[in-house]
Amino acid sequence: MKDRSYITIFDKNDLPLMYRLAERIRLNHDGNLAVEFDNLSQKRYDDHPANFHGVEFNQVEKSEDLVVTVGVNQIIDQILGVSTTRWQYLGRGIGTTAPTAADTILQTEVGLRLDMSVNGWREQAGATLRFAGIFGETYASGTHTEAGIFTALSAGIMLNRVMFSNNSMNFGNTHASVISCIIEFVPIVGT
Numbered sequence: 001m002k003d004r005s006y007i008t009i010f011d012k013n014d015l016p017l018m019y020r021l022a023e024r025i026r027l028n029h030d031g032n033l034a035v036e037f038d039n040l041s042q043k044r045y046d047d048h049p050a051n052f053h054g055v056e057f058n059q060v061e062k063s064e065d066l067v068v069t070v071g072v073n074q075i076i077d078q079i080l081g082v083s084t085t086r087w088q089y090l091g092r093g094i095g096t097t098a099p100t101a102a103d104t105i106l107q108t109e110v111g112l113r114l115d116m117s118v119n120g121w122r123e124q125a126g127a128t129l130r131f132a133g134i135f136g137e138t139y140a141s142g143t144h145t146e147a148g149i150f151t152a153l154s155a156g157i158m159l160n161r162v163m164f165s166n167n168s169m170n171f172g173n174t175h176a177s178v179i180s181c182i183i184e185f186v187p188i189v190g191t
Helices: 012-028 031-045 069-080
Strands: 002-011 055-067 089-093 120-125 128-135 146-150 160-163 175-184
Touching: 002 012, 002 031, 002 160, 012 031, 012 055, 012 120, 012 128, 012 175, 031 055, 031 120, 031 128, 031 175, 055 069, 055 175, 089 128, 089 175, 146 175, 160 175
Parallel strands: none
Antiparallel strands: 002 055, 002 175, 055 160, 089 146, 120 128, 128 175, 146 160
């Protein structure tokens, strides 16, 4: 699996437009729009201006994430039809320890998990899963250093854990953010 995540910061005044774009992705299963969001996040991360249908990205942090063992097992159960429980919630935190495959929780989760089926999107296209959650005015400002996708509002099964640099994403009351995770199932080539 190849995995990466972004935290994308934008002006809080653009929240209504970002919510409408997320709704368009959810209702139409517009995977192309989700891909465009991630591509523009990468563009802004590379220090180029990025505008997502009128939402100007101010700052982006990128990190590789890790699909954890319990997450892989849940994916297998979903594929086999043993489990119908889906990935729905995005948690964030301020942990500082590096992710390991044995992780089952975030190190220091902060606040309530966000329901991506309401405030974000969950899209699958081919061998790629795309998740995103919009953290707006009802979520406290501060620093995000870790995030993960879960099956439940509390506890539940964790799919992945991502660590961002400790000082990268401190934002205040004038900004909102999207945390997005892209998980690609790629074949292993070798001898």
